[in-house]
Amino acid sequence: xxxxxxxxxxxxxxxxxxxxxxxxxxxxxxxxxxxxxxxxxxxxxxxxxxxxxxxxxxxxxxxxxxxxxxxxxxxxxxxxxxxx
Numbered sequence: 001x002x003x004x005x006x007x008x009x010x011x012x013x014x015x016x017x018x019x020x021x022x023x024x025x026x027x028x029x030x031x032x033x034x035x036x037x038x039x040x041x042x043x044x045x046x047x048x049x050x051x052x053x054x055x056x057x058x059x060x061x062x063x064x065x066x067x068x069x070x071x072x073x074x075x076x077x078x079x080x081x082x083x084x
Contacts, residue, residue: 003057012031013042013049015065029042029044030043038053039052039076039079040058049069050068050069052080054081
């Protein structure tokens with residue numbers, strides 16, 4: 001089972017929509033689904049955060065997105081299990 005398209009439509013990068021780090025505009029922090037539906041990548045040009053989808057659940061923690069900022073999309077690993 002994949003992540004629901006309804007959920008993907010409303011999901012946003014938590015860094016880009018939160019408090020002091022909120023980006024300008026009407027709809028900041030949009031996410032693209034990449035790597036065969038296993039990762040969400042923020043579309044803001046100065047963000048670069050990437051969020052894994054583990055067991056069909058997006059891990060939308062800013063700390064998780066921070067881990068992958070400098071990793072190229074084509075170098076992202078398999079997300080793994082939600083609980084290890």
